[in-house]
Amino acid sequence: MLHWSVTAARMCGAGILLSLLSGGAHAADLMTKAPPIPYAETDDFWTRPYLFGDLGRTQLKERGISLALTLGDEAVGNLSGGNRNTATQAGQLFFQAKFDMAKLAGIQGGLVGLTLVDRFGHNLNDEAGIPALQLTNEVFGRGNILRLTELYYSQKLFDGQLELKGGRLPVGSDFFFGLCEFINLTFCGGQPGNIQGGYIYNWPVSQWGGVVHYNFAKGFQLSVGVYDANSNYLTTTDPTTYFLPGVPNSNPAAGVLVPVELVWAPSGPLDGTWRFGGWYDSASSIDGGLPGILAIVPGSNGGPDQNIGDQRGRYGIYESILQRLTVDGPDAQGWYTFLNTTVADHRTSYQDYQIALGFRHTGTFSWRPRDEVGFAVGTTHVNSAALTPNAGGNEVPIEAWYGWQATGWMNLKFDAQYVINPGGRGYNAAGVKTSNAWVLGIRTLVHF
Template sequence: MAAWRQAWVGWMLGWALLGSAPALAAETKMPPGLTGDWSGVRGLLFELGVSLQVRYATELAYNARGGKGHALRQAGQFDVGLGLDTEKLFGLPGGTFKFTFTHRNGNNLGADMELGTLQLVQEVYGRGNVGRITQLWYEQLLLDGRLHWKLGRVTVGEDSADFRCDFQNLTFCGAQPGNIVGNYWFNWPVSQWGTRLRLDTLKVAYVQLAAYEINPRNLDPSFYLGRFSGATGVMLPLELGWNPKFDGQRLEGLYKLGVWYNTSNANDVLLEGVQRSGRYGAYLVVRQQLTHVRGAANEAQGLSVFVRLTHTDRDTSAVDSQYTAGLGYTGLFGRPDDDVGFALGRTHPNGRYVTSQRLKQQQDPTAPVSRSEYLGELYYSLHAMPWLVLRPNFQYIRPGADERARDAIVLGLKGALSL
């Protein structure tokens, strides 16, 4: 039962718009949907160990300033999920199977209007318009539930450096390393063959080691079960985590420190014809609830903070670091589930890569040169119904992909509908 509930929480937090404060408690009932309980069938299946979820997420974006003109663009994702609890179904304790199909659609405002940004202003557009098998894995609990073993088609960011997508700009969404070295660290919705071992060393701490196949063919814009050739190496992330609760178990936090090594070779970003052996990086993720409203219906009501830092190697990475920090408050205007969030971020291009760009610009004056990208985003999240979240947002961006690009203002609306 514990594994089943934990799997549900990971699924719901992995993609959805569930608020800015830590929300790590277990699901004990079927999440609500627009189509209801299907005359009791949906709830019965859940109790039997079969969960079904159909969802659609959409992101509207309008550039009120910046780029080559004004335009409104929409990007979205449709996904269908199936989860199986092996204890309920077959009497095998501690087993969970998960399958998720995703299909992304729409247009990229940043590319269409040439905003010159390093990061997407609509995070859900990432990896283009294509249907994919995003999850196809089995997880088993061992050693009285202390050891978690997962194997199959997985996304790196669901286990390593994972972070919720409350904001619309990619800078603040998903596992941060995938935002800056996305040519080999594949976040949702791109999956790869992988396995992960996590050992709960204490009630509030864990150590985790994973291994993922590095295969550029996983980015092919086509539907497939999984690539069985074309691998260039293996990525090995190691993560230490701490999940404390302060003030009488009311203030929950999550602290992660991780490093990774990719055995694949890669071209040097400055020295033409030079190949480097191995790629690497490190990250820190901090999320902590700071205040709690006593007696509130929602345990997450109150103020929370997050900080994320990621650094990559300077030999092979076009972008070498990303820093973000933000605040969120849940329970505004007497609405226990509504929340507001504000974040600031910086994405920094590798100086060696910038040097190579300037050398190219000497030959072609129109060639772009990168600079640090700074931005801030503010959102308000309206939980209109248990199955509907609407999140208007405001982004102010100093673009970093082209130093000649002027500052941009993007007005957005992020929504999530569970069917």
């Protein structure tokens, strides 16, 4: 009950903030999608896209200020597998603001973005003793704190052909797979960060970085980014780093993370987004549980020598395909599919590849044109060189859900997961074999 009280208090405080700011446009983040219908003059409680109504947000947006406040919550329960049958929940409340500098200051193509994310709740894998590689409630993680997730300036040039962007950014805001419609982390957000979370920090963690997007032909875009690689961005104790746009303390492994991505976005009725990319991180070290080539450096001020690990850098490649397959209605109804594959440097990666395939259908029933169904299957592989009983094994999650658009401002997903060989071969940290896991859950999404 305490956790629900804390959540309610945060929601209330954020609601007051939104009321004071008098507005908000819908957000598009790694977890959620926009409200399904535009705001209309007929302010019906059940069909309007925002729980609290317009609150003047339409007028603000016309003046160049778009605001949003969204809650996403995942309540999940373990039916079998792990150490015990239990249930928990985790979620995030996030506030987003975008300032159109063309309307506000006459700077054509300029945009300032701000996103704050407050996470709460608990990890089902820990609570139920499920030794899974991937979270069974993906929204959990990176601390139950209020984080600065985005603070950036973006400038489009040459009629939008070139975009320059810089500030505090999550890598997944501009690279990797961008949807998160499933509860298992295998099928959610920036896939490279799912298996390389030690140095690729997915939402809601941000780091200082700069990005260039170049639209060199119709439907084609080339993107290059440079991000400060420093594990101190993960802090949950220093607000000057996680909440304010400060610079974290340096550490011996600091360097840069450089992602490169080519995007093809076919247009027409069967539109899609095809991403092909890779990354290089110069702040290398061997992941835990891997034998590595060690580097020894003399200690400073006469102190002991230090093992700084393998310093040759680490890298990987990925593809992400999101494609519409059918057109079954006038308002996004139809079948969609996605296929994600990530292969990480075998030399430094405990989890060295992940594959995810999923399908979604919008407008499942003619009388429920905005309801959806989804199904996905994936695998995460443990490096064969890992010093663990799970070495060489594959964790295989299967997930299905039904999405009910309960109101214009609230969506509910009723979800079932079956995780085969959690951990890769089903062994927990103590080397004890565990069963496959059945997990049931519900995701609630509310646009305020």
